[in-house]
Amino acid sequence: xxxxxxxxxxxxxxxxxxxxxxxxxxxxxxxxxxxxxxxxxxxxxxxxxxxxxxxxxxxxxxxxxxxxxxxxxxxxxxxxxxxxxxxxxxxxxxxxxxxxxxxxxxxxxxxxxxxxxxxxxxxxxxxxxxxxxxxxxxxxxxxxxxxxxxxxxxxxxxxxxxxxxxxxxxxxxxxxxxxxxxxxxxxxxxxxxxxxxxxxxxxxxxxxxxxxxxxxxxxxxxxxxxxxxxxxxxxxxxxxxxxxxxxxxxxxxxxxxxxxxxxxxxxxxxxxxxxxxxxxxxxxxxxxxxxxxxxxxxxxxxxxxxxxxxxxxxxxxxxxxxxxxxxxxx
Amino acid sequence: xxxxxxxxxxxxxxxxxxxxxxxxxxxxxxxxxxxxxxxxxxxxxxxxxxxxxxxxxxxxxxxxxxxxxxxxxxxxxxxxxxxxxxxxxxxxxxxxxxxxxxxxxxxxxxxxxxxxxxxxxxxxxxxxxxxxxxxxxxxxxxxxxxxxxxxxxxxxxxxxxxxxxxxxxxxxxxxxxxxxxxxxxxxxxxxxxxxxxxxxxxxxxxxxxxxxxxxxxxxxxxxxxxxxxxxxxxxxxxxxxxxxxxxxxxxxxxxxxxxxxxxxxxxxxxxxxxxxxx
Numbered sequence: 133x134x135x136x137x138x139x140x141x142x143x144x145x146x147x148x149x150x151x152x153x154x155x156x157x158x159x160x161x162x163x164x165x166x167x168x169x170x171x172x173x174x175x176x177x178x179x180x181x182x183x184x185x186x187x188x189x190x191x192x193x194x195x196x197x198x199x200x201x202x203x204x205x206x207x208x209x210x211x212x213x214x215x216x217x218x219x220x221x222x223x224x225x226x227x228x229x230x231x232x233x234x235x236x237x238x239x240x241x242x243x244x245x246x247x248x249x250x251x252x253x254x255x256x257x258x259x260x261x262x263x264x265x266x267x268x269x270x271x272x273x274x275x276x277x278x279x280x281x282x283x284x285x286x287x288x289x290x291x292x293x294x295x296x297x298x299x300x301x302x303x304x305x306x307x308x309x310x311x312x313x314x315x316x317x318x319x320x321x322x323x324x325x326x327x328x329x330x331x332x333x334x335x336x337x338x339x340x341x342x343x344x345x346x347x348x349x350x351x352x353x354x355x356x357x358x359x360x361x362x363x364x365x366x367x368x369x370x371x372x373x374x375x376x377x378x379x380x381x382x383x384x385x386x387x388x389x390x391x392x393x394x395x396x397x398x399x400x401x402x403x404x405x406x407x408x409x410x411x412x413x414x415x416x417x418x419x420x421x422x423x424x425x426x427x428x429x430x431x432x433x434x435x436x437x438x439x440x441x442x443x444x445x446x447x448x449x450x451x452x453x454x455x456x457x458x459x460x461x462x
Numbered sequence: 463x464x465x466x467x468x469x470x471x472x473x474x475x476x477x478x479x480x481x482x483x484x485x486x487x488x489x490x491x492x493x494x495x496x497x498x499x500x501x502x503x504x505x506x507x508x509x510x511x512x513x514x515x516x517x518x519x520x521x522x523x524x525x526x527x528x529x530x531x532x533x534x535x536x537x538x539x540x541x542x543x544x545x546x547x548x549x550x551x552x553x554x555x556x557x558x559x560x561x562x563x564x565x566x567x568x569x570x571x572x573x574x575x576x577x578x579x580x581x582x583x584x585x586x587x588x589x590x591x592x593x594x595x596x597x598x599x600x601x602x603x604x605x606x607x608x609x610x611x612x613x614x615x616x617x618x619x620x621x622x623x624x625x626x627x628x629x630x631x632x633x634x635x636x637x638x639x640x641x642x643x644x645x646x647x648x649x650x651x652x653x654x655x656x657x658x659x660x661x662x663x664x665x666x667x668x669x670x671x672x673x674x675x676x677x678x679x680x681x682x683x684x685x686x687x688x689x690x691x692x693x694x695x696x697x698x699x700x701x702x703x704x705x706x707x708x709x710x711x712x713x714x715x716x717x718x719x720x721x722x723x724x725x726x727x728x729x730x731x732x733x734x735x736x737x738x739x740x
Binding site for chain 2: 159162163166167170171174290291293294295296297298299302303305306310392393394395396397400401404405415416419420422427431434435438439
C-alpha cells in the first residue's frame with residue numbers, strides 16, 4: 133500500500149522509514165477516532181435511559197432511586213444536546229482524558245494500568261513460551277521436511293489451530309488441574325496461576341508460528357547462497373548460522389506482528405476462562421455492564437498496541453533486510 | 463493465472479474427500495438431528511441434572527437437566543448457519559467492493575482500500591466483540607460484527623487478482639471490441655477471482671465458527687437459553703469435573719467443524735497459489 137503513494141514522499145532511506153511511521157500513526161489515530169465515534173453512537177443508540185442504567189450498575193438494581201438517577205444524569209452530562217455531547221466526548225479524548233468508569237468511578241486510565249500489568253505479564257510470558265516451543269521445533273522440522281517429526285508437528289499444529297483458545301484451555305485445565313492436580317485451575321494469586329493461561333496462549337500462537345518458521349527454514353536451506361556456502365566448504369550448520377538465520381527471520385518477524393491479532397482473541401478468551409484480571413477480562417466485564425468509557429479505553433489500548441506492534445515489525449524487517457530501504461522489494 | 467476461457471471440469475481431488483465428508487457429516491447431523499432426537503433443547507428436568515450418557519440421553523444432561531444431544535444439534539444449526547451466513551455476506555460484499563476498487567478508478571480504489579485498512583486495524587474479534595457487546599448479543603449484531611471483520615480480506619484478494627487480470631491483453635482486446643465493463647468483469651475477471659474466493663471463504667468459515675463460539679463463550683453471543691456451542695461450554699464450565707462427557711461433546715463439535723473447514727481450505731489452496739497474506 134505504500135507503493136501507491138510513493139510519489140508524495142521523499143525517496144531514500146529516511147523517506148521509507150518516515151513513510152512507514154506516518155502510515156502507522158495514521159492507522160493509530162483513525163482507529164482511536166473510529167472507536168470513539170462507535171462508542172458514542174452506541175451509547176446514544178442504546179434503548180432505555182442511560183442514567184438509569186448507570187445508577188443501577190453503581191448501586192445494584194433494587195436500590196435505584198429517582199434522586200440517584202437524576203444525580204447521575206447531571207454528573208455525566210447526559211441532559212445536554214447530542215452534538216455538544218459528541219464534541220466534548222472527542223475533545224476530552226484529544227486531550228488524553230479517557231474519563232471515569234461508569235461502574236467503579238475510577239479514572240479509566242488507572243483501571244487500564246492496573247489490569248494492563250496483568251495482561252502484559254501474561255502476554256509476554258505466553259509469547260516467550262510460544263517461541264521457546266516453536267523455534268526449536270520449527271527449525272528441527274525445517275531441517276528434515278517430510279520426516280516423522282515434521283509430519284507429526286504439522287498434524288498437531290493443524291489440530292491446535294482448529295481450536296478456539298478456550299478449548300485448548302479447557303483441555304489443559306482437565307489434564308493439569310483436575311486429573312494430575314499439579315496446577316491451580318483459575319485465579320491469579322501466585323506464579324503457578326499464570327502457567328496454564330500462558331501455556332494456553334503459547335500453544336495457540338505456536339500452532340501458527342511453527343509452520344512459518346519451518347517454511348522459512350526450508351526455503352532458506354534451498355536457496356542458492358546456501359548451496360554456494362556449502363560449495364565453499366562450510367558445514368551445513370555453519371552455513372545456516374551465517375547466511376540462513378537472518379534471511380529466515382524476515383517472514384517470521386512479519387508474521388509475529390500479524391499474530392498479535394490472534395493474541396487479542398487469545399487473551400480476551402483466556403482471561404475470562406481462567407478468571408484472570410487482565411485487560412481482556414476488563415473489556416468483557418465492561419461490555420456486559422455497558423460501561424462505555426471503560427470499553428472505549430480498553431479498546432483503544434488494544435488498537436494502539438496493534439498499531440505499535442505493526443510499526444515495530446516493519447522496522448525490524450528493515451533492520452533485518454536493508455534492501456527494503458533502497459525501495460526495492462526483496 | 464490461466465486464461466478464464468475454459469473451465470476445468472469440477473472434480474473432487476483426494477485431499478478434499480476427508481474434510482468434505484467431515485463437514486458434510488456434521489451438516490447432516492445438525493439438519494437431521496432435531497428430527498431424530500425427541501427432546502426439547504430447552505426443556506429442563508431438575509431431577510436429572512448432570513447425568514452421564516444413557517439410552518435416553520445420549521450425551522447426558524447438563525446442570526439444568528437439559529438433553530445435551532438435543533442442545534448440540536439445535537445449537538449446531540445456529541453455529542454453522544450463522545457462520546455460513548457471515549462468510550456468504552462477507553464474500554459478496556468483499557468481492558463486489560474489491561472489483562469496484564480495481565475497475566472504478568483511483569478515488570473509489572483509495573476510498574475502498576482505506577476503509578478495508580481501517581477494518582483490519584481492529585485486531586481479531588475486537589470489532590465483533592464491541593458490536594455484539596453493545597448491541598446486546600443475538601444473531602444480527604454477531605452477523606454484522608463478524609462480517610465487518612471478514613470482508614476486507616475478500617476485497618483485497620479480489621482487487622489484487624482483478625488488477626492483474628485487467629492488465630491482460632485479452633481484456634484490453636475485449637475492451638477495444640466494445641464490451642461493457644460489466645461483461646468484461648463477469649467474463650474475464652470474476653472467474654479467476656471466484657476460484658480464489660472459494661479457498662478464502664472456506665478458511666473464513668473456520669474463523670467464523672471460532673468467532674461465533676468465542677463470543678458465545680464470553681456471554682456476548684447468542685443469549686441463553688438459546689443453545690449454541692460456545693455458550694453451552696461456558697454454562698458447563700463450573701461442572702467440568704462432574705460432567706466431562708457433557709463438556710467434551712460441544713468441544714468436539716466445534717473442533718471438528720473448524721478442522722473440517724481448515725483442512726478443506728488447505729486442500730483447496732494447495733495446487734494453485736496460497737491466498738494473499740492479510
